[in-house]
Amino acid sequence: MVELRELPPFRCTLLQASAEVAATLGHRLPAPLTATDAMLWLGPEEWLLLEDVVPPSGPASLVDVSDRYRALAVRGAGAPALLNEGCPLDLADAAFPTGHCARTVFGKAEVILWRPGADEWRILVARSFAPYLLALLHEALADLTAT
Amino acid sequence: MLLIHCPWCGDRAELEFRHCGEAHLVRPADPAALDDTQWAAYLAFRDNPRGWARERWRHVHGCGRFFNALRHTLTDRFAATYKPGEAWPEPPI
Numbered sequence: 001m002v003e004l005r006e007l008p009p010f011r012c013t014l015l016q017a018s019a020e021v022a023a024t025l026g027h028r029l030p031a032p033l034t035a036t037d038a039m040l041w042l043g044p045e046e047w048l049l050l051e052d053v054v055p056p057s058g059p060a061s062l063v064d065v066s067d068r069y070r071a072l073a074v075r076g077a078g079a080p081a082l083l084n085e086g087c088p089l090d091l092a093d094a095a096f097p098t099g100h101c102a103r104t105v106f107g108k109a110e111v112i113l114w115r116p117g118a119d120e121w122r123i124l125v126a127r128s129f130a131p132y133l134l135a136l137l138h139e140a141l142a143d144l145t146a147t
Numbered sequence: 148m149l150l151i152h153c154p155w156c157g158d159r160a161e162l163e164f165r166h167c168g169e170a171h172l173v174r175p176a177d178p179a180a181l182d183d184t185q186w187a188a189y190l191a192f193r194d195n196p197r198g199w200a201r202e203r204w205r206h207v208h209g210c211g212r213f214f215n216a217l218r219h220t221l222t223d224r225f226a227a228t229y230k231p232g233e234a235w236p237e238p239p240i
Contacts, residue, residue, distance in 0.1 A: 033156065043210030044155050088148060088160030102156070105163060105208045 002078040002144065004137055006130075007071040007122075013049040014042075017060030022047060024056045035101040035114050042103050048112065048124075069112075070130040072137070074121040078144065083121065085140035087113065107136050149223060153206045154214050154230045167203040169193045170215040171235065196220060199238035204228070 015022060022029055022045075030041045040048040048065075055062060074082060080091035086106040090096060101114035109129040114122040125133045149161035175181055175189055194200070200220050205213045217226040217236055227236045 043206075043212060046211070088162060103209050103211075104159070110208050 002074060002076040002082050002141060004082070004141055005073050006134070007073050009066065010050065010069075010071060011052065011064075011066045012069060012124075013053055014063045014065045015047045015049055015053075015056070015060060016045055017056060017058065017062075018045055021056050021058035021060050024058060025049070025053055027051075030101075033102060034099050035116070037116070040101045040112065040114060042101075042112070068126060069124040070127050072123040072125070072130075072134070074123065074137075075119055077119055079119060079121045082137065082140055082144060083113065083123075085143070086136055087111070089113065106133060109133050149225075151204070151216070151225060152228045153209060153212070154228055155210045155212055156206060159206065159209055163206060163208040165205045165207040167205050167213065170201040170203045199226065201235055 015025075019029060027038045027049075028036060029047070030036045030039050032041055032044075034041055038049065038051045040050070042048055053062065080096075083089075083091055083106070087104055089102060089104050096102075096115060098115055098118050101112065103110065103112050105111065106113075106123070106125070109125055109132055111129075111133065112124040114124070116122060123133070150158045151161055151164050152158050153164075172189070175185070178186060178189075181189075197220060200218055202216050202218055203213055204216050205211070214228055214230055215233075215235065216228045217238060218224070219226070226239050229236065
């Protein structure tokens with residue numbers, strides 16, 4: 001069974017800085033391809049911060065992108081099957097274990113996919129793509145649950 | 148679908164990537180000293196090999212980084228991908 005719902009707006013900040021400068025924020029930096037509750041690794045020297053931040057000490061780019069993303073939650077053991085309707089990533093436990101995150105595509109939309117729990121998934125998508133993504137996901141959900 | 152190995156993210160689907168032309172082009176240090184043919188050669192003229200090609204690729208829907216790849220233009224086989232600045236690998240025979 002898969003549950004799909006939209007999450008309320010949230011604060012997030014895009015940080016681009018060297019690892020030394022990023023470490024001055026006080027959070028533990030997530031390893032590449034993973035996320036912590038406070039930070040998502042998006043690429044080399046690029047993170048998405050989910051908590052309020054103080055400016056780091058050192059050269060850095062810190063941009064409030066709270067209005068850019070809408071968040072969806074997908075819950076349930078069947079979540080990988082639903083997500084693979086539009087996302088080409090290997091979402092098996094061995095390839096995408098709990099705690100992993102990745103910027104990837106779903107259909108024609110660029111999304112950030114995050115797996116905070118074994119059966120918990122988050123999708124962050126640009127606001128303008130949210131209706132498109134929701135329509136795709138609901139259609140895929142209907143296909144999967146059709147008898 | 149073709150899997151391409153991003154040096155930072157590992158194997159990812161082809162549609163996350165964008166091809167960005169020939170790799171290892173070096174901008175002339177003093178463009179004003181070149182004649183038109185030499186400048187045009189830098190700006191516009193590219194190899195079009197039938198076989199192994201060194202190319203720039205960008206993981207545009209992933210980590211966003213540019214990297215270089217050694218790809219066979221007939222078979223689409225990627226022999227290697229490597230970070231910018233790293234020495235290019237020799238093509239397999």
